[in-house]
Amino acid sequence: MSFFSDAQFGERVITLMAALALVLQLGMVSQRWLITNIRLFGVQSFLLAAIAATIAHFNHAPHLYVAAWMTLLLKVVVLPLWLERLVKKVGIRKEIEPLINVPASLLISGGLTLLGYVVAESFARPAAGLPSRELGHNTLAVALALFLIGFFMMINRRKALSQVLALLSLENGIFLAAISLTYGMPLVVELGIFFDVLVAVMLLGILVYRIGETFESTDVSKLRRLRG
């Protein structure tokens, strides 16, 4: 099993998984069911946990295992289950209702992926005389693409819960950027970020529930009493 210690092989596996994560992100843009969206997010998070574990294995960064386990527990198990329960509780049956139709959204997402590559390219040029020790810039490009597409989804969606999902997938992009650039943040920061994400999603969930009860709809484009 010599390839388990071959860094080249590790890098290929990581790139493959990152590419799959990007495909899943495009899947989130293109399909309209909230439950499917939550599951896609769960699978994407699972891929990120796997990437973190792979990097930890091949680059001897043991603290990344902690990040991998946290991701697995939180973003693959706890948050999707909790969000699905919330969907049932609020009784959302309707789909995501993007502002821009799906083909145009996919086209925009493609453009944003390209933009991610251009930005990542500027990082790939190592400064003179310094050893470049970051991963292949493909992973970073994917991370930036996830981030940008996540941002686009937030703007493009009307339903409260689907905006929360967009925010979460955007956060996945940031996580991927962190592990591919620097093998993760210092552990205390990583834990703090996980804690914040968990609390934020819980609070947003409560808010969605109350908006649903009060307005009898979670369409946030109907929240427009405060202006001027």
Place this chain on the structure above:
Amino acid sequence: MRGMLLPALLALPLGAALVSAVARRRTAMEAANLAAFAGALLVAARLAVTVLAEGPVAVWNGFLYADALSALVIFLTALVALVCGVYAVGYLRQDEREETVAFRKLRKYYVLTPLFVFTMLLVALANNLGVMWVALEGTTLASLFLITFYDRKTSLEAAWKYAIIGGAGLALALLGTILTYYAASRMLGTETVSSLNWSALATRAELLDQTTMRLAFILILLGYGTKAGIVPMHTWKPDAYGEAPVPAAAMLASATLNCALYGLARFYVLTAKCLGPGFPSRLLILFGLLSMGVSVPFVLVQRSYRRLMAYHTIDHAGIMVLGLGFGGTLGTLGMLLHMTYHTVTKALLFLCAGNVQQHFKTDLFRRIKGGVIHVMPLTGFVFLMTTLAIIGSPPFSLFQSEFTILRAGLAAGHVAPVALFIGFGVAIFAGALLHIGKLVLGPSDGAPPATGRPWRDSVLAVLGVVILVMGFWLPSPLYRLIQAGARILGGGP
């Protein structure tokens, strides 16, 4: 011994939150909050004196770190927390008497407020830039359900905007923080800055990778700018400030704004050292002027006095960003002076507005028939005086800080921005004075004077005297603290 000051600052509000969570009686929750905030203010003052005498304080391997800049922000936060805490006692008692809020809601306020203060203090105390981000996100989370306190439809809307826009903004800031960490670990090696500590980065910032830092600063400016309510990410601000209960809104408008600008300033120092001050300055001046300009029409045609103040806060955030952008000794000094003066004055302004809103049960100008001064003489008088102070008329202190920033701009040769600053300033001066003047000095409609607000009126009276005195005299230790903070912003030790 001096190291214990920093954990004590964090432990006090946490303790108050715990006590309030289990307390059975209202008075116990009130006492816990007030005791914690008074204690925090004392510790903050002691910390400021220590920092001035002996230089930066650090504990736990530099995890918590306080220099003059942090000490100033901590002192202002603790001051606002105490003032709003005292005011909140009277404010919430009246709400409870009038049955606008139930007892259950009081517990929510008295638990969330100390947590909110805790996160704000952690922003200023955290040395690690990642932990600082976690704490800033924490301020959003802790204050989210303070905004929905009254459970109105509009407060849910405000909270939603606050959470989503704030969340997106802070995501940008997180990416910026990660890029900074990348720039640092690539140039300095992970051993020296394994924990992303600002104090370690600042000494060697010129070695950071320039391309990465440029992108990082743009992301941080957009991210923490959202939290500070800089245009174009300001749209949550009038809603949140208008819907939160008044003491919470006062804290958001003064202390939380400081925290966001503090985070931005920390990155400004790193970026200016790495790339030279020209690059961050141009961006800061642009966004500062944009914020001032955009707030002008909204102040001029405003229907609600709470929202008027919120737009005015956007203007002031712009002024502070502009001061930082002008840079140099004068610019940074002007920014921190403005921060100090603005904190006290804006908090007082919101508290005055709170008295008016609780009495007249509306925040719309047109629904308030008689002049406030006939019904509530003290509130009316202080309200008008504070309005004069906040729009920067002499002899009040904000005139001095704005003048300092203007001088900094001229000294650095930014003639066009200075001209725009003056133009926007005059427009806002006129708009705010006209609206509030009419509200306070309108003819009497024969309503009887309102009485019985000892907690709130004592706060108003004391702070009113403070801003009056501050126009002529700033205590020397406080001024030296501001000067030391300005030196840090200028890249000094």
